[in-house]
Amino acid sequence: MQKTPFTIFIDKLGSAIAKKELVKLVVARPRDPASDLKSLVVTMIEIKAGPRLNFVYHHKTKDITKNYAFDEGLAVVLKSLEEDFFNADLFASAETVQMSVAGRGKVKIRTTPVAPKAMEITAHDHVKERMISTAGNVYLRELGVLNAAFEVRREMSDKFRQINRYIELIGPVIAELPLREGFHVADMGSGKGYLTFALYDYLTRKLGKSPVMTGVETRADLVEQSNRIAEKSGFVNLRFVSGTIADLPLEKIDILIALHACDTATDDAIFRGIASGAALIVCAPCCHKQVRKAFNVNSVLKPVLKHGILEERQAEIITDSVRALIMESQGYQARISEFISTEHTPKNLLITGKKVTRKPAEKKKILESIRQIKELYGIKQHYLEGLLERGGSGR
Ligand SMILES: C[S@@+](CC[C@H](N)C(=O)[O-])C[C@H]1O[C@@H](n2cnc3c(N)ncnc32)[C@H](O)[C@@H]1O
Known part of the structure; x- marks a missing residue:
């Protein structure tokens, strides 16, 4: 043949x-x-x-x-x-x-x-001490990451690595925050809850903290499944609720998490974190359609953006840089790092914003940077700016 x-x-x-x-x-x-x-x-x-x-x-x-x-x-x-x-x-x-x-x-x-380096990292991962322990870990078993003997299933090793990497990145940041007793963590677009459960586990068992945690998810089947697993795991202050990131009423948010929420749902989440005065905002953006559609370039960049793939990558970079700058203008210290190697997913950035005090002159300078970037790319408005102007999605 x-x-x-x-x-x-x-x-x-x-x-x-x-x-x-x-x-x-x-x-x-x-x-x-x-x-x-x-x-x-x-x-x-x-x-x-x-x-x-x-x-x-x-x-x-x-x-x-x-x-x-x-x-x-x-x-x-x-x-x-x-x-x-x-x-x-x-x-x-x-x-x-x-x-x-x-x-x-x-x-x-x-x-x-x-690359040999990537293989070395894999080999190293086997011996590295993990942030999330597998011994008797009910939620990882219920989610199918572990088998009945509490061993990582071969086909779930990427997921297990991602979970640990996530905790490695944000665990130390949270450990340093001055948080009130019963602080509220909202995980927007929690999906199956892999990362939500892992964070609750880490905060309560490893850091000895007492958070109240809410996973927000549109899909009722996932909410139901996650609540069942939370109960089985004895996670009494973790609940999952069905609703949208933009509109579900929630109490004050101290830590806002949004991992892989689609396109502008990430902005809805960041807005809620800012509006609630969250001490920490953590997001891993997903697709970047809004800014890509808003590009109207007539500058030297025009030939760069005529290639679809480069336009897509530019949209990612501009969306997330402007997000980070907007967070900075709203009194956050933003940091962008690699979440997990691109070998596993192209959606691999983690943006963290820690609440700080910002002087008016600094804010002015940041706003001017945002204006110049938008001008260069012919963007009328970043979706997050619109939310901040309107005070939320529908208001
Ligand atoms: C790609 S999954 C990510 C799940 C999880 N955060 C993670 O990173 O493993 C995105 C989840 O967000 C949910 N979602 C998307 N838009 C949403 C919105 N506006 N409000 C609430 N949930 C949303 C989807 O149903 C889906 O389960």
């Missing part, structure tokens, strides 16, 4: 599976923009019947999981590549393979060996 770029990609996937080197496969960018199915993530798992490929189908409002035998799974992936999606990223321990279908159906495949 004649090879096509799709079957070449499938051969690489098959080889990674045979060598037990598959970390994960992400198939994304549906060919049909109206498709309810947004992406597909494939990992290797071990079930009673033997090793299988675990498929998680991410739909607009729900996830569906299926397990396949290897050959059957490879056939399903091939069909998805040929008919349903434009992009596929294969992460294996020795290489990453990116496949994309461009205009006129031209398919590109790029293979990149994993």
